[in-house]
Amino acid sequence: MQHAKPTLTQVSAALTHEVEVVNELGERYLLSIPSERALTVYVDKRELITLMTLGARPEWLVTGYLLNQRLVAGVEDIASVTVDWEVGAAAVKTRGGIVDLAQKTARRVVTTGCGQGSVFGDMMDGVDQLALPDTRITQSELYSIVNAIRLQQSVYKSAGSVHGCALFRGEEMLLFVEDVGRHNAIDTIAGWMALNDQHSAGKVLYTTGRLTSEMVIKAAQMGIAIVVSRSGMTQMGHAVAQKLGLCAIGRATNRRFLCFSGAEHLLLQPELAASPVRVAA
Known part of the structure; x- marks a missing residue:
């Protein structure tokens, strides 16, 4: 219906x-x-x-x-x-x-x-009741996501002082949003998903900001099981991610990253870490 x-x-x-x-x-x-x-x-x-x-x-x-x-x-x-x-x-x-x-x-x-x-x-209540899909991400897909963000035309590149969030399905970027706060950017993506009947299964959320409890809870409420950030993670954000089994990947730049929680969602390919960084036009 x-x-x-x-x-x-x-x-x-x-x-x-x-x-x-x-x-x-x-x-x-x-x-x-x-x-x-x-x-x-x-x-x-x-x-x-x-x-x-x-x-x-x-x-x-x-x-x-x-x-x-x-x-x-x-x-x-x-x-x-x-x-x-x-x-x-x-x-x-x-x-x-x-x-x-x-x-x-x-x-x-x-x-x-x-x-x-x-x-x-x-x-903040009812976090325990959230159930996330069994989404997986390969190390190769992670590198493609980081590279796609690097190449993305943005307000940040021309004016700085903003945060961005993006929604991916595999290596495909579905939506890129910037705002003065990462909380606004993720809410905008949530609104777009709901208005366009986008299911959360198989989706990955990228943010330029740190992974706080607010960001982790909002991602989980959107049904997203994997969140990637170029920044770090707070203690409360980590505790919530651990409780939910959410895969939180931080410090993701070039070939480097740290998986803070939910490592079972990440299919490692460590041999790729030593290969040259792919540069796309």
Whole structure:
């Protein structure tokens, strides 16, 4: 049975902004920096939270945020997401309201994400009930993912100061998202997956940021069993990954990586570590 999809606006904003800078030699020139704008989310006319974002895909971001916070069970619970950048607001209309919204949002946790992500306390509950698919990744596929990210055109390359997340199926990149915080980028991917009926089996999530408990829990709630990062991992993120059996791979650059947990998902090919790095056009 096909579930009803929400009606979405399409109001992406400029991702960079030019400013004048002065360098150590006294030279003045224009430099591109990432845009950052506040987006206040209203659910059924009630203010929920203000997200700081680049604004590339705000409707996907809001949808994924509601899903990852477990405020809605699925996209079929959302009737519409309307974003208006003139007032910096996203108005969400649900089909039947959110039961106990005040109770669910009463306890807020400020996370370690760049841009100070925040999650509601209930998100931390029920982790033990999450079941992940038996997804596997070969060392060769891991190297291809790292190389694909290296070649990806991005705001980071032109302006810096942002984080990126990408969704892969094998060596194929399905989606690449950047935002001021990695928590926004992963929520945007969650929204895209739900809106496009993308199943989690066989998918791998890549992030440029460190693997915190928030990132691990959100990945697990999306049903993703393998997460790769070019950065490291926190103690709480490691504890949650171990409990879930999630494969967390960090420090993934060139031919180097560290598998912090869930090594049974990784099919090692150590002979590849000594081979030259493949350079694609």
